[in-house]
Structures are given as structure tokens and as C-alpha cells.
Amino acid sequence: MRLWSVRRARAMEFAYQALEGALKALHPVFAKIGYARLEKPVAAVERAAKGFLFDCQMCGQCALSSTGMSCPMNCPKSLRNGPCGGVRPGGFCEVKPAMRCVWDQAFVGSLKMKRGRTIGQPLSPIDHRLWGRSSWLAVARGDHKRMDEAR
Ligand code: SF4
Numbered sequence: 001m002r003l004w005s006v007r008r009a010r011a012m013e014f015a016y017q018a019l020e021g022a023l024k025a026l027h028p029v030f031a032k033i034g035y036a037r038l039e040k041p042v043a044a045v046e047r048a049a050k051g052f053l054f055d056c057q058m059c060g061q062c063a064l065s066s067t068g069m070s071c072p073m074n075c076p077k078s079l080r081n082g083p084c085g086g087v088r089p090g091g092f093c094e095v096k097p098a099m100r101c102v103w104d105q106a107f108v109g110s111l112k113m114k115r116g117r118t119i120g121q122p123l124s125p126i127d128h129r130l131w132g133r134s135s136w137l138a139v140a141r142g143d144h145k146r147m148d149e150a151r
Pocket residue numbers: 050054055056057058059060061062063064071072073135
């Protein structure tokens with residue numbers, strides 16, 4: 001399914017932008033309910049939806065819109081910025097030879113996306129405190145914008 005999503009990166013990007021807009025618009029509602037209270041149920045829905053579409057590992061700081069809709073956390077080396085120097089001919093992984101390199105796929109997906117040009121920009125190192133947390137709620141709170149600015 002992960003490769004299917006990369007092949008449809010443009011449509012996924014469009015859907016993500018719509019979701020992002022909706023999440024930001026819902027910030028006052030979320031703030032009223034309480035982000036802490038929402039964390040568990042929203043993270044569960046996010047895990048199910050993005051797990052199905054992208055093999056999401058719930059790093060809590062989603063990079064899909066910068067990586068051609070290919071989740072970098074599926075890299076066996078957990079490279080947040082890739083690819084490594086070991087990509088096999090045909091775009092296969094050095095560690096798992098039957099697996100397509102997630103970073104090779106990131107470049108393929110990025111060519112289909114409007115934001116594809118951001119593929120060359122380095123991603124921030126992973127913040128391990130955020131594992132399991134909802135990226136959707138982070139977007140609603142504006143955390144991603146602050147992270148991008150810090151980067
Ligand atoms: S980058 Fe993180 S939040 Fe986004 S799909 Fe991958 S593991 Fe999930």
C-alpha cells in the first residue's frame with residue numbers, strides 16, 4: 001500500500017493540504033476540548049489511517065509532505081535524511097534487498113508533488129519524545145510551523 005500511495009503522491013498531497021486546513025481551522029475547538037484529552041483517540045485514528053496508507057510508525061513529526069509521501073521511518077536504518085550510500089541497482093534497499101528504498105521512493109513521489117522541490121532540504125533530527133503522539137494535533141497547534149522555522 002505504501003508504494004501505491006507514493007504513486008499517487010499528488011492526490012495524497014491534495015488530500016493532506018485539505019486535512020491540514022481543516023485541522024488548523026479546528027484549533028479553537030480542540031483547544032476548548034483540551035489537546036491532552038484528544039491525544040489518545042486522535043492518535044489511534046491517525047495510526048489506523050496512516051498505518052494503512054503509508055506504513056506510518058507514529059514518529060509524531062510527520063515528514064510525508066517533504067518526502068514524496070514515502071514515510072522515512074520505514075527505512076531499516078531509520079534515516080531521517082537519505083538515501084544512504086547503499087541503494088542497490090533498481091532502487092532496492094541495502095539492508096532488505098527485496099524492499100524498495102524509501103528514499104528512492106521519496107524522490108519518485110516528490111516529482112509528482114507541488115512541494116516536491118523541498119525534497120533536497122534536510123529534515124530536522126527526530127525528537128524521540130514525540131513517538132506515538134499525533135502529528136495531526138501538532139499541525140492543529142501549529143507545532144510543525146515552529147519546527148519548520150527552527151529548521
Ligand atoms: S513521518 Fe512519522 S508521522 Fe509521518 S508517516 Fe512516517 S512515522 Fe508516521
